[in-house]
Amino acid sequence: MKPVVKMLLLSLPLAACGGGSSNNASVNPKPQANTDYSALSQSQLEPGPLRQASSAELSALVKNGLRVSLSQNQSYGMMIREAAVTNTTTDNKSGGNFSGTNVQVANVDEADGVKYDGKYIYLATPTEYTEAGAKASLKILATNPANASVSEVSDTPLDTEYWGSVSEMYLVNGAQGTTGLATIRRSWDFIAFTDKIVNDVSTDGKPLIVDDADKARTAAIWPYQMDNGIEITLFDVRTPATPAKSWSLSIDGDLLSTRKIGNTLYVISSFVPSIATLDYAAETKETKIANEALIVATQIEKLLPEYSINGGSPQPLNSANGCMIPASTEKTDGHLSMINITAINLTSQQLIESVCVNSNVETVYASTDSIYLVGSDYSRWENWQSFSVVHRFALNTSGVDYSATGSVEGVLGWGSPSFRMDEHKGLLRMITTNYGETGKPTHQLHVLQKVNGRSELEVVAQLPNKTRPEAIGKPREDIFGVRFNGDKAYVVTFERKDPLYVIDLANPLDPKIAGQLEIPGFSTYLHPVGDNYLFALGNETNSDGFATGVKVSLYDIRDPATPTEVSKYVFGSAYSWSDGLYDHRALSFLNANADQLRITLPVTLYDEVKTPEFVTSRWVNSSLYQFEVNGLSNGKLSLDHVGVVIGESSDNQEYPLWSGNDRGILHGDALFYVHGPKVIAGPWKK
Numbered sequence: 001m002k003p004v005v006k007m008l009l010l011s012l013p014l015a016a017c018g019g020g021s022s023n024n025a026s027v028n029p030k031p032q033a034n035t036d037y038s039a040l041s042q043s044q045l046e047p048g049p050l051r052q053a054s055s056a057e058l059s060a061l062v063k064n065g066l067r068v069s070l071s072q073n074q075s076y077g078m079m080i081r082e083a084a085v086t087n088t089t090t091d092n093k094s095g096g097n098f099s100g101t102n103v104q105v106a107n108v109d110e111a112d113g114v115k116y117d118g119k120y121i122y123l124a125t126p127t128e129y130t131e132a133g134a135k136a137s138l139k140i141l142a143t144n145p146a147n148a149s150v151s152e153v154s155d156t157p158l159d160t161e162y163w164g165s166v167s168e169m170y171l172v173n174g175a176q177g178t179t180g181l182a183t184i185r186r187s188w189d190f191i192a193f194t195d196k197i198v199n200d201v202s203t204d205g206k207p208l209i210v211d212d213a214d215k216a217r218t219a220a221i222w223p224y225q226m227d228n229g230i231e232i233t234l235f236d237v238r239t240p241a242t243p244a245k246s247w248s249l250s251i252d253g254d255l256l257s258t259r260k261i262g263n264t265l266y267v268i269s270s271f272v273p274s275i276a277t278l279d280y281a282a283e284t285k286e287t288k289i290a291n292e293a294l295i296v297a298t299q300i301e302k303l304l305p306e307y308s309i310n311g312g313s314p315q316p317l318n319s320a321n322g323c324m325i326p327a328s329t330e331k332t333d334g335h336l337s338m339i340n341i342t343a344i345n346l347t348s349q350q351l352i353e354s355v356c357v358n359s360n361v362e363t364v365y366a367s368t369d370s371i372y373l374v375g376s377d378y379s380r381w382e383n384w385q386s387f388s389v390v391h392r393f394a395l396n397t398s399g400v401d402y403s404a405t406g407s408v409e410g411v412l413g414w415g416s417p418s419f420r421m422d423e424h425k426g427l428l429r430m431i432t433t434n435y436g437e438t439g440k441p442t443h444q445l446h447v448l449q450k451v452n453g454r455s456e457l458e459v460v461a462q463l464p465n466k467t468r469p470e471a472i473g474k475p476r477e478d479i480f481g482v483r484f485n486g487d488k489a490y491v492v493t494f495e496r497k498d499p500l501y502v503i504d505l506a507n508p509l510d511p512k513i514a515g516q517l518e519i520p521g522f523s524t525y526l527h528p529v530g531d532n533y534l535f536a537l538g539n540e541t542n543s544d545g546f547a548t549g550v551k552v553s554l555y556d557i558r559d560p561a562t563p564t565e566v567s568k569y570v571f572g573s574a575y576s577w578s579d580g581l582y583d584h585r586a587l588s589f590l591n592a593n594a595d596q597l598r599i600t601l602p603v604t605l606y607d608e609v610k611t612p613e614f615v616t617s618r619w620v621n622s623s624l625y626q627f628e629v630n631g632l633s634n635g636k637l638s639l640d641h642v643g644v645v646i647g648e649s650s651d652n653q654e655y656p657l658w659s660g661n662d663r664g665i666l667h668g669d670a671l672f673y674v675h676g677p678k679v680i681a682g683p684w685k686k
Helices: 054-072 081-085 214-221 285-297 379-383
Strands: 050-055 114-116 120-124 126-130 133-135 137-144 149-157 166-172 177-186 190-193 223-227 231-235 243-252 253-261 264-271 306-309 321-324 337-347 350-357 362-364 370-377 389-395 399-409 420-424 427-437 441-448 457-463 478-485 489-494 497-506 510-521 522-531 533-541 547-556 565-573 587-592 596-610 615-630 638-649 662-667 668-676 678-685
Touching: 050 054, 054 285, 054 321, 114 166, 120 166, 120 177, 120 243, 120 441, 120 668, 137 668, 149 678, 166 253, 166 547, 177 253, 231 264, 243 264, 253 362, 264 306, 264 370, 306 350, 306 522, 337 362, 337 370, 350 399, 362 420, 370 420, 389 427, 399 427, 399 441, 399 457, 427 478, 427 489, 441 478, 478 533, 489 522, 489 533, 510 565, 522 547, 547 615, 547 638, 565 638, 596 662, 615 668, 638 668, 638 678
Parallel strands: 478 522
Antiparallel strands: 050 321, 114 120, 120 137, 126 133, 137 149, 166 177, 177 231, 190 223, 231 243, 243 306, 253 264, 264 337, 337 350, 362 370, 370 389, 389 399, 420 427, 427 441, 441 457, 478 489, 489 497, 497 510, 522 533, 533 547, 547 565, 587 596, 596 615, 615 638, 662 668, 668 678
């Protein structure tokens, strides 16, 4: 079935520059191309609903974006399309008592380099660089939770010459359990050098470049980005010893994010159209006219992303018809970046549709019903009026539909920005930060609701406000962690101490700060344990606000007005860190029984080494730390540190070799620790 393709385009101009003409009918000279692009400008992010554009309008919009790039000599960032074509949930489909990928929203799966289905561990090994070149593979390991053992079933080498190693994976589930594994890889994103001007000639007819040395010198001047593509490959793993490729899809662009709901995969990607032979170094009238001629002659279809199934002929990912643009779009605007949301049915192996937004997008948030794309305008910080625009897309069985657009003051920031967003009972809650004239951050909660019959997300409540003026955070404190949980939100701000704010959202039209707790340190990841407790991971700090070790805490929030810290553990020195501080997938959670929650997280431990002259650090080990939250049945919880599994140690080597993919997999009373390309198995507590 031919996929249904939709496209939305934001912030592009409505008309191209026209050519000049002569009034002398007897001479009737050929019209001269207009290469003065001074009237064009890079389009700005603007709030407001969208309207439909024609194919001709889209062509003008995209081409004006190219003209803006030429006028600004934007050699970097141009992507060559032709090369690119070639709350924690556990998906216990098998009924076993095991942990899955730690995700932000229940039933919205997130990609990871490690997946587990209760029988097999699927591991995308980190790339190893050897004299023979880059090496990566896909490992499948069988587990035996009864005796806490693991054995390798297959090790499939991956061709890393073009696509590199696997960056993301998802399980594809059928009636009989796992039937497939979807792997996602990026093409190598490298800087190449144009050799177009090798064939140029000087005024005397001689080549400008006559040897390799001249070519190398010229190449050092004109670099541009090449080869951006995404490959989704389905492996049939019903026979784990011999996994086989069953289907593949290649998409133009760079991977931004993915989500999976059921067996529908949503790929969010960025694509920048280009014309490979444009001369971004053009200075003469003739070369500028040649550039303009190329732009005019290029069909819009050649400037849109494509996809290819099983290495077949490229097909358009987006249609040139039926695109949407903001009503505020100006004719002289130009913008190139296209953000695509592509829906793929992994069961039927079909591309359902692709929706494209041409706008600045930094953050992706997904619920079971919606995908939100958020872009922030930082250019207006000179008048301290930064803002963010959020686009909602509704998810349904037929794919993705544009729903509404809204805007709020402030920005989401860079530290886990998607956790500053949450959809609950049809409302979107967002927490943003604005920076005042002195750079002092102020934070605001926004509640947005879709207006009936209109493509608009309206702000229906904010905090602070005139009735409730208490600030979120003390002066100069920035946000380090946010977590929404039903009718509550938890916010950690920090400068020297860690205020934990509990925000009551039971009445969404009248949010309020219910209480706060000030203690040393800060938390970057917050995890609700039921409705009354909160697990936190962060750093302990000294009186000057400097980190002194990895901190793990449990907070009692039964009385929101007076939250308390029940337990606290601090590991290592100021140089110690955990992948889980900034990647929530590095933590694992499992309700072992009605009374106990088990937690694992990786820690890279460093000690301080003091000398008379200075203080240095010494790596001790890289390990998986085990914790238990006990007392779930009686409501009196405690946090206990119960064990450590060492992956690498300074007893055997000078520096750690692996980091970034450490995961703990919990199954019954067995623990499987993924560290680099290996898996260490053992009982929960030795």
